[in-house]
Amino acid sequence: MAVDEGLKSELAKEGIIVTTVTDLYNWGRKNSVWPLQFGLACCAIEMIATAASRFDLARFGAEVFRPSPRQADLMIVAGTVTKKMAPQVVRLYNQMPEPKYVIAMGACAISGGPFKLGYNVLKGIDRYIPVDVHIPGCPPRPEALLHAIMTLQRRIEEQTLGEGPKPRWYDKDAPAEFPVPQFGEHDLVPSFNKQVWDAKPIVRPVKA
Amino acid sequence: MTDSYYTNYVFLALFLAVAIIFPLLPICVAKIVAPKKPSPQKQDIYECGLESKGDAWVQFKVQYYIYALVFVIFDVETIFLYPWAVSFNKLGLFAFVEMIIFLAILAGGLAYAWKKGVLDWK
Numbered sequence: 001m002a003v004d005e006g007l008k009s010e011l012a013k014e015g016i017i018v019t020t021v022t023d024l025y026n027w028g029r030k031n032s033v034w035p036l037q038f039g040l041a042c043c044a045i046e047m048i049a050t051a052a053s054r055f056d057l058a059r060f061g062a063e064v065f066r067p068s069p070r071q072a073d074l075m076i077v078a079g080t081v082t083k084k085m086a087p088q089v090v091r092l093y094n095q096m097p098e099p100k101y102v103i104a105m106g107a108c109a110i111s112g113g114p115f116k117l118g119y120n121v122l123k124g125i126d127r128y129i130p131v132d133v134h135i136p137g138c139p140p141r142p143e144a145l146l147h148a149i150m151t152l153q154r155r156i157e158e159q160t161l162g163e164g165p166k167p168r169w170y171d172k173d174a175p176a177e178f179p180v181p182q183f184g185e186h187d188l189v190p191s192f193n194k195q196v197w198d199a200k201p202i203v204r205p206v207k208a
Numbered sequence: 209m210t211d212s213y214y215t216n217y218v219f220l221a222l223f224l225a226v227a228i229i230f231p232l233l234p235i236c237v238a239k240i241v242a243p244k245k246p247s248p249q250k251q252d253i254y255e256c257g258l259e260s261k262g263d264a265w266v267q268f269k270v271q272y273y274i275y276a277l278v279f280v281i282f283d284v285e286t287i288f289l290y291p292w293a294v295s296f297n298k299l300g301l302f303a304f305v306e307m308i309i310f311l312a313i314l315a316g317g318l319a320y321a322w323k324k325g326v327l328d329w330k
Contacts (some may be wrong), residue, residue: 025241061257068254088257094249095257097242169243 024163029073029099030061030153036072037065041079043106045138050142060149063140067172069095074152076145077131080108080115081122083188087180093129095179098169101156103148104131114138127192129178143180243257278318303320 003018011018039047051057051065066072069092093102104125107113112123125131128175132155133148141150159167168174175195181188192199253260254316292307321327 070254081248090262091249091259092257095249097250098245099243169245174245176245177249180249 007169022159024168025161026157026159029159030156032155033060033062033074033101033149033152034064034066034072035074035076036060036096037067038092039078040081040085040089041106041108043109046139046142047076047105047145050145053072055146057146057149060153062149069154070097071092072096073100074198075100075102075129077102077109077125078080078105080113081125082120083122084120086122086125086128086188087182090128090178094180099159099167100169101133101152102131103133103135103145103152104127105135105145105148107136109137110134115175122188125132125199128181129193130196131202165166271326278321278326281314281317282310285311 008018013064014148017154039045039199049055051063057063062074067156073096075096077089082135093100102125108115109125110131112118112121115121116123122128126134133151135144135148137144162170178193178195181190183189252266255261288310289307292303296304
């Protein structure tokens with residue numbers, strides 16, 4: 001049950017703060033997003049710069065880079081995901097406790113980027129795991145990562161605990177883990193996860 | 209009552225209660241409110257994202273401890289050697305003899321450890 005915004009601000013003027021459990025939850029969650037400490041390529045350098053003193057990720061409560069997925073809330077996929085690395089990334093995501101979020105940082109993580117045509121490069125991590133925020137750029141500036149963190153915080157604010165559209169971790173029927181791709185003869189098997197990625201068929205213009 | 213000797217223990221009991229409740233409360237709250245979605249992969253041993261092979265409780269041979277100790281001694285020796293080498297010209301003969309004695313003692317220790325069979329990797 002949401003509190004009426006007008007009533008809320010009227011009460012706040014009198015020094016009474018009214019909130020809901022959902023708001024309290026989301027306030028706690030969005031201000032302590034702990035990222036998993038791992039970098040895949042050059043975007044990781046920008047990620048390190050974001051965490052360091054000049055850009056100061058600590059302002060958003062997200063400076064505690066955890067060396068274990070058990071303690072992490074956020075996976076920043078910073079860099080090119082090679083097909084060799086993709087199973088590990090998906091397994092790490094599976095090992096993170098709920099609630100968990102993913103930021104795909106840079107052109108490579110969102111689509112393969114300049115290496116898209118490479119035989120060994122995954123064409124976007126969103127083929128295997130659900131990505132909350134995509135950051136374009138090659139590499140994105142630290143400001144872009146900060147913007148992505150703020151966008152994620154805004155998304156967390158909108159989440160519900162049970163009423164309305166449920167997040168995945170409150171849905172009993174939602175899968176607890178995403179299938180880890182295996183090395184096939186030519187490509188990763190499966191080449192994408194149907195639950196999170198919808199492959200649009202390529203329509204080529206018919207030559208007259 | 210306030211200046212009684214036992215009043216001190218009241219503070220102690222208070223601190224003890226706070227010290228127990230303070231860490232327990234977040235753990236209990238997290239147990240109740242945290243969304244749970246256990247899965248075989250999540251319960252698995254964390255090995256940097258790789259599939260874990262075997263058990264996490266790997267045993268090391270106890271001999272490794274002495275081996276590591278011998279290494280540390282010579283590690284520290286290097287730290288002593290560097291400042292000595294930098295100011296070698298200023299220090300003169302006395303420091304040189306001192307350092308030779310120091311090295312001889314450590315070399316003697318190494319010879320002893322060698323004879324005892326510490327360096328044999330069985």
